[in-house]
Amino acid sequence: MTIYYTTVFFILVLEMLSFGILVFPFPSRWRRAMLKFVSGSPMVAKAVRILKIVFGFIFVLFIDAVNRLQRIDQDEQPDDASRPYHDYSYEASQKARKFYAQRNLYLTGFTLFLSLILERTSTLVIAMLKHEEELEHAKSEHESSKQDEKKLLEMERSYEDKIKSLQSEVVALQSKKNEYENLKQKIDQEAADYHTLADERTKLDPASSSM
Secondary structure, eight states, rough: HHHHHHHHHHHHHHHHHHHHHHHSOOOOOOHHHHHHHHHHHHHHHHHHHHHHHHHHHHHHHHHHHHHHHHHHHHOOOOTTTSSSOOOOOHHHHHHHHHHHHHHHHHHHHHHHHHHHHHHHHHHHHHHHHHHHHHHHOOOOOOOOHHHHHHHHHHHHHHHHHHHHHHHHHHHHHHHHHHHHHHHHHHHHHHHHHHHHHHHHHHHHHHHHOOO
């Protein structure tokens, strides 16, 4: 193989390795780490731009392989029954040329096809990882909201208990106030009775002394 088809072969091997890494069931933590590295690395972005240019050259090689195969099919020597001999060397040369043209066609075609599959698969994997992160974030928010709701319920219960205790204290104080009012009225009544009796006694004392 020439150097450019050898390069295409190595790119194909690299694509197969990348596809295997993408579809291998790594833990989600590792996948996210690789995603952050790939999406944030300037070297990876530069390599992707270079690969796009390389795939443009591979597409040119694919078109060239198709044209070569068509020319070989057109240049095949027809069987001539009038000739006394058969040119086996020409036939072997044509078959070899056709084999190499088909090999180059399949190599470049499969490399281009796998690049499309790899791009689509990487897009789906990245979208899946982003959805997983959003789902985990939503779950954490839901858990935090549940904890906040639980705290609010506990605070509400504590406030209700405090309100009940305060209400019971108010009732007790109200009953004590009523008892105090009754006692005060009773004392006032007894004081009034005492003063009345005292006045009556003072009135009766001069009468007893005159006798």
